[in-house]
Amino acid sequence: MSPTNASSPTALAGIKVLDLSRVLAGPWCTQMLADLGADVVKVERPVAGDDTRHWGPPFLRDDAGNETREASYFNSCNRNKRSITIDMARPEGQQLIREMARQADVVVENFKVGGLAQYGLDYDSLRQVNPRLIYCSITGFGQDGPYAERAGYDLMVQAMCGLMSITGHADGQPGGGPLKVGVAVIDVFTGLYASNAILAALNARHHTGQGQYIDMALLDVGMAVLANQASGFLATDKAPGRAGNIHPSLAPYQDFVTSDGNVLLAIGNDGQFARFCAAIGEAAWAQDARFATNTARVQNRAALLERMLPVMATRTTAEWIALFEDKAVPCGPINNVAQAFDDPQVRARGLRVDLPRDTGDGISHVDGVANPMRMSGTPVVLRSAPPALGQHTEQVLADMGLNATQIKDLQTKGIV
Secondary structure, three states, X not given: OXXXXXXXXXXXXXXXXXXXXXXXXXXXXXXXXXXXXXEEXXXXXXXXOOHHHHOOOOXXXXXXXXXXXXXXXXXXXXXXXXXXXXXXXXXXXXXXXXXXXXHOOEEEEOOOOOOOHHHOOOHHHXXXXXXXXXXXXXXXXXXXXXXXXXXXXXXXXXXXXXXXXXXXXXXXXXOEOOOOOOOOHHHHHHHHHHHHHHHHHHHHHHXXXXXXEEEEEHHHHHHHOOHHHHHHHHHHOOOOOOOOOOOOOOOOEEEEEOOOOEEEEEOOOHHHHHHHHHHOOOHHHHHOOOOOOHHHHHHXXXXXXXXXXXXXXXXXXXXXXXXXXXXXXXXXXXXXXXXXXXXXXXXXXXXXXEEEOOOOOOOOEEEEEOOOOOOXXXXXXXXXXXXXXXXXXXXXXXXXXOOHHHHHHHHHOOOO
């Protein structure tokens, strides 16, 4: 799929975002704003850039098929942005960033607590030059509390918030033990929560004329996304445990071995279960008091699985999917990532996108994943691939009003 027409109207047209973040949570937030039409300028360290530019393998390949030293990780969360390199440890670099903040609507940063105060780039400093500024700080543990000074990473927070205690097979089962999720979900969720908070603050500014400070913490988000598992604990004072692919509150809602692999059943109500039973020739199961309601099925899960497991092993995965296709029984394959991208529905929805890149480094395009938000009036616009390091430095400085001589002087001094 090619990028969306760049001339389409966008929800955040005219909004300027100064992105001082790196790695995943902050860049995921600012990529969301960029997809919605904001002008996001990403400030990176000269020479090194964002840490994730080097988090490989895997690395990108150029148009000739040769592996580069540009990690694909960076490209997951930095499209639609402009990159400028600035040495913020130097006063001249700090002044440039202050001027950018003066002209910006939003600043997003994920330095350690108090880390930007030494440069005069913290919220209290920047709101003096721009009272309308919305300033979002993303840290591991927030701006206060006993852990505020600690560095925080997704894996650490997955462990601390309890997510790993409910992910994986139960102790005593093959492969049992705590397990991280296969994607850095706390970082991703934090980016999404942060972008939501920023959009709310922009709306509030329409009424007050004032910006505000947003304190986002990975641990806070980790606790929040425990969702029903947290609610279950709060209702019972009993910590939930790991149950593999079994759902603690639904049955049958899990994977099953078939004659040639595995299949996933996600039966969420009694009507679906009755249709399942009729389709497999076991209509009596749905009338059995032990299985007639979801609560009963959860309470009698072992007895239900004793009956289901041998039946599910009698057909192939494709045969089960075909059988339930027109019966409103949720059933599907367990794909790997390659199979997922090749799925007819994924292809039909255009979820793989080809983003243009014009940097003269032998990479003319970068494949990415489409933003899932489908908006009829102000659609998401995918304009460009993630930028090369410092690709837009001269352009951004010129937009700020600097002339060619001033830009050359900054480059000669190594400030940009």
